[in-house]
Amino acid sequence: MQRLWDRHMALATFGALDQGGVNRPAFSPIDAQARLRVIDWGARIGLLASLDSIGNLFLRRPGTRPELAPVFTGSHLDTQPTGGKFDGAYGVLAGLEMLETFHDAGCETLRDIVLVIWANEEGSRFAPTTMGSSVFAASLSLAQALQAQDEHGERLSEVLPTFLDAHGPLPVALDLIPFAYVEAHIEQGPVLEAEQRALGIVTGIQGLRWFEIEVCGQEAHAGTTPKAARADALHTAVNLAHALFEYFDGIGDEVRFTIGRWRTEPGSPNTVPGRVKFTIDLRHQKAESLAAFSQAIEDRCQAYRGVCEVTIAQLSESPPIEFSESVQHLLDQSAQVWGVPRMVLISGATHDAKWLNAMTPSGMLFVPCEHGISHNQRENTKREDLAAGAQVLAESILRLARQAN
């Protein structure tokens, strides 16, 4: 338990911020330095490192039958600009803890076990998020990924060679087709803490749609313009948003509705706003419900057209993911073996496991996250929860790696 905690603290020195958090941008020198530390820890127990073209790093523990497809576990080490010590790092370090335990116990497996550090999960500098895993799963081509530009116009293709070189001379990872993938992660939400469960067995990842609503009226002088002469974009936007909140407040917690960005133009206290734009982040675990709720949003936009114009645009869409039932079952059995209090839950956040799920039976386990706070320097998790999750991960991976078929 202490070793796993200490590893988190050691890794958090790479990009440490003054309020306890971490800034470790994907593809940065500090990202590479953190990886070198993990490569070094792995080398002590004989893990074989290799690197692919997008910067995914693989640490392989050989099994007795190298012709069998390897079992994968892992996560990411890059962080948000003001991220925490556990998001991503936990999945990597829980996997390392497991492999050290197997090493110390002299435990053999049929299949190779691969601990993977996916490149650029956060997508903070170079979009999209989960870049490394989506290239690995061929959902995104390497060529497309290399075209990604940061906000200053610098391309990933200019940055990546230096990052890859910083790993030192490593063999190129080739032909790694996983037999299964299990990822451990902090929940990044408050559910496990509230329900007092040490472990969450993740059934899937919510589908997501982003919309932008634009309300167009007419700028006018706040002092001289009577009500009847106003086309107040903010007034209409507030009424519409109020109706949307009222609708979604009446629906259970399986739907997530958030207005996160709201821009008002011209934004002068004594000018009636001529334009408001706001975003909607809509999530649900079922594709048909997502479609129905999207329609409900469109209907309300339609209803509030009048003195102001209201338009709606869908910015992005990500379909819901359902993880392998056999992996969910395996995680549940493993937790039972070790007596870990558990529950099933859906992930509201996206993860690398989303892309792996398209190519191999995949699953995730969550450990609690203090007050549900993540993507924040205050992110925290109890050391006993970290340990319990690692134990369930080890039990599950061991069972998978001992399956001949």
Place this chain on the structure above:
Amino acid sequence: MQRLWDRHMALATFGALDQGGVNRPAFSPIDAQARLRVIDWGARIGLLASLDSIGNLFLRRPGTRPELAPVFTGSHLDTQPTGGKFDGAYGVLAGLEMLETFHDAGCETLRDIVLVIWANEEGSRFAPTTMGSSVFAASLSLAQALQAQDEHGERLSEVLPTFLDAHGPLPVALDLIPFAYVEAHIEQGPVLEAEQRALGIVTGIQGLRWFEIEVCGQEAHAGTTPKAARADALHTAVNLAHALFEYFDGIGDEVRFTIGRWRTEPGSPNTVPGRVKFTIDLRHQKAESLAAFSQAIEDRCQAYRGVCEVTIAQLSESPPIEFSESVQHLLDQSAQVWGVPRMVLISGATHDAKWLNAMTPSGMLFVPCEHGISHNQRENTKREDLAAGAQVLAESILRLARQAN
């Protein structure tokens, strides 16, 4: 009628913008150049120019009894960054038109008539607005005004000497105590146009209070955070704003309620907002109503405190102004003489006349403003409306300037 229109077009070349508007910042070289043109026009009919320390420019037409206090009219020539051709300029050029008419007709008055161009009415670069008239009326000290800083930290005291020098050698304006003040202005609102009246007799200027409402919640992940765990600042702010709009929508047009600025933090589509700040611009012509409506706003802020904190701060206050009844009566009589369709109305915007009203009987007349659009390059007024207003102004000033006491 043509001369008055042509003068507007000529003046609009000083700081002309490409969509028909004007950018003539207060205290700028272009502001001084426009004034030199007016000084030149005035000189042709014998007007005597003088300048005070804040940059108010006075063009005096002597009467037969110089010991009597002079009658004032005028307005301003500085504009908003994307202003129009008529805001301010009209009051100056209507006064000039009047004086040219008196000159051409050989019309004598007992009292001097002073056409004044107030400095920095807009306050766009150096706050406050109506700076020149408030210094003239001793509501603001010259020393305070000179401390004003623009957004780059430059002080008015550094800029003003160059501006004053640009007028050439002019005598210092001293001891000008007006007998009365009448200002002509475009309405900057849609009321006269809607009511099809060529003239508005202004009863006063609405009192104004600015508030800032701040709603504080807790940032959270849009995907992982259930409703019960959210302290969504935007949700609360929308509910509060909706309640405020609902309340003020139920009250007549004598109250003006505007939410003009609205800021949402952090403003990321997939983060539940932790903080929203919005402004309220509240106007009414009665001080006691302004106080009652302010209380109604505070009550609603109180009512929406709960999962989020709601605070309210008053940013500024300007009490209502009632113009001199005798000046209103005079304007009405003058309009009657010339058969100009008229109505009384309150000004929602502030004007230099507000400060003059504190020292001398003052009043304003409004002419229509196309579609109520002002502070905008599209600002427009019909030439016959400009002419009718100038005629009523001339009639009124003539009567005042012929009063011995």
